Amino acid sequence: MIKPKIALYWCSSCGGCEESVIDLAEDVLDIAEAVDVVFWPVAMDFKYKDIEMTPDGEITATLINGAIRMDNQEHMAKILRKKSRLIIAHGSCAHLGGVVGLANFYEGRDVLNKAYKDVPTVENPQGILPMVETKESDRELSLPSLHNTVKALDQIIEVDYYIPGCPPPPELIRIAIEAILQNDLPPKGSVLAEKKALCNTCSRSDSKPDKVRIKRFKRLYEIEWDPKRCFLDQGLICLGPATRGGCGERCIKANMPCRGCFGPTDHVIDQGAKFLSALASLIDSRDEKELEKISDSIPDPAGLFYRYSLASSILKGRI
């Protein structure tokens, strides 16, 4: 019997999504039994040209993690799109741009300067930056070029499904792969997690009063917070109201507030703006000066509200 073929690839990511596949633990063996992994650069030895020679549409599904920030990533994403019947954006970076998408608050040039010149621990007296082409004696060396902005996967290629999370819970990956194998998939374009916001299923929702009133936003280091009570009710910012649920409340159970890695719920485009709206309504003041003061207690609101979704938000970055 011919087994379905699966490929996994990474772009601009930290490797956490790859780890999430490994975290399937024994389940990975069942999957390996049921499918042929034809390409997985992190874990197994394959050549890029093997993939290029694969007939179009031969791969049943490809999971791509990481945002698109460089030429080679765009190139591979396009090749894998051709070769695969299904493309699954795996993890926050492929889904929304992720944390790496926060680089869109800066120009590509500033990012390079920071990393290669300005960081105090870097010593680079000649001010050398990575170049696409370098001549070394008589040889020409080349590196992939950096794009000016970070993009989510669906801004480069068509994406069939999304597995959200930073990284996605292994359980969601397992369910997604099973759904692919059994051909039991929801409508194209679906995010394979809950439809509703995290607050709907949050174990602390009972402790959330009808009206949360916030006089000052507190930061985690400032207080010792109650491990059972709603974070927002304690003045701690939690992105639960504007974030898709289905994560298994990993952060909440570890007594940390939600940071929004599952992205917006269905029908919401801009998670940051939606969260801003929700959060603003909880502020307990009607005085302009006091409102300024309260909002000043959030040092980096854009970075916080758009932590995972900047690259796929309406403005996509600094304009």
Add this chain to the structure above:
Amino acid sequence: MIAFEPKIIAFLCNWCSYECADSVGRAQKEYPSILRIVRVMCSGRIDPQFIIEAFRRGAAGVLILGCHPGDCHYKEGNYQAMKKYTLLKKVLLQFGIDKDRFRLDWVSAKETDKFIKIVSEMVEKVKQLGPIIPPQPSMNPSVSLPGGQQAGPFTKGGIKGGR
């Protein structure tokens, strides 16, 4: 050179500021014609996404006019607008949108002069600030950098694409 004619989107509340714009018209007073008015039932209804979307689609300024605090037809809609505005202003600044491009103010149905004053000030400021996205120096996206910078030796072919 053609003078910069900004697009300014104004969200006006049905009960006061939209009524006020009507009064201005009935009184045959003049105000800058570049204002594009969107009538909403309440300033509190304005989702921050509307404002962000307006900027994305090329608005050079966004103006929200609601009922005076305490006068909201729905009791507290304008307070909600005020809270969202205060936070959003900070966020927009981080996106590179100047604070003078986004304004919230209150006008009642009869304050025609105040309406004209706010609108004129807004138009004036936005005209001074110019368009949000400066014109690109080159049509070739692979070498032009946003902000009209020229590609230097370090960035030659090293950074690709605009926003």
